[in-house]
Amino acid sequence: xxxxxxxxxxxxxxxxxxxxxxxxxxxxxxxxxxxxxxxxxxxxxxxxxxxxxxxxxxxxxxxxxxxxxxxxxxxxxxxxxxxxxxxxxxxxxxxxxxxxxxxxxxxxxxxxxx
Amino acid sequence: xxxxxxxxxxxxxxxxxxxxxxxxxxxxxxxxxxxxxxxxxxxxxxxxxxxxxxxxxxxxxxxxxxxxxxxxxxxxxxxxxxxxxxxxxxxxxxxxxxxxxxxxxxxxxxxxx
Numbered sequence: 001x002x003x004x005x006x007x008x009x010x011x012x013x014x015x016x017x018x019x020x021x022x023x024x025x026x027x028x029x030x031x032x033x034x035x036x037x038x039x040x041x042x043x044x045x046x047x048x049x050x051x052x053x054x055x056x057x058x059x060x061x062x063x064x065x066x067x068x069x070x071x072x073x074x075x076x077x078x079x080x081x082x083x084x085x086x087x088x089x090x091x092x093x094x095x096x097x098x099x100x101x102x103x104x105x106x107x108x109x110x111x112x113x114x
Numbered sequence: 115x116x117x118x119x120x121x122x123x124x125x126x127x128x129x130x131x132x133x134x135x136x137x138x139x140x141x142x143x144x145x146x147x148x149x150x151x152x153x154x155x156x157x158x159x160x161x162x163x164x165x166x167x168x169x170x171x172x173x174x175x176x177x178x179x180x181x182x183x184x185x186x187x188x189x190x191x192x193x194x195x196x197x198x199x200x201x202x203x204x205x206x207x208x209x210x211x212x213x214x215x216x217x218x219x220x221x222x223x224x225x226x227x
Contacts, residue, residue: 004156036218043118043204043218044157090156101170102147102216104156 002027004105023091030096118219139207146188
């Protein structure tokens with residue numbers, strides 16, 4: 001069975017500082033990996049995905065993530081945090097190829113402090 | 115493009131009742147997936163529909179059923195509601211090819227009393 005672990009329930013970072021939200025995954029075969037963000041009382045918004053190719057993936061709003069196969073990780077990063085980045089972040093994984101179900105982590109609340 | 119739309123926004127039901135939630139996918143998308151998101155949790159995959167057929171299902175009982183129409187819109191039906199069914203129900207649409215990227219609707223908040 002596939003799974004995603006987001007070890008931190010909450011991450012606090014000062015505005016302007018770099019941020020990292022951690023994610024590790026478990027899936028048989030090659031993974032598809034995703035990051036989504038959820039604002040209060042809203043659906044999920046896509047940030048970025050890794051399908052194949054370059055291990056460093058750049059996404060929306062200045063976010064990026066690095067796929068590390070040996071560590072089975074896909075950490076989300078941003079060089080300089082904004083207060084408006086404060087939200088709930090979800091990492092997700094599916095098996096590669098064809099139609100596969102997507103498994104989400106439990107989410108990490110990011111709080112950017114002014 | 116209106117994106118993914120869901121109705122209703124909120125719903126209150128009592129135990130034992132039945133509920134139907136509706137989803138219209140993003141224009142051009144042929145695949146619809148449904149998720150249940152309990153408070154403080156990540157979305158849990160319920161099932162996925164493509165060409166009017168269920169092609170993937172998560173660990174949910176048969177009380178949860180769905181349908182996809184020829185215009186790709188979809189319904190989620192839940193019978194014999196339990197208190198534990200209270201959650202935000204999210205619909206996501208995508209293309210089969212290329213795989214993976216899903217666009218989510220705002221969700222339907224179901225409260226079971």
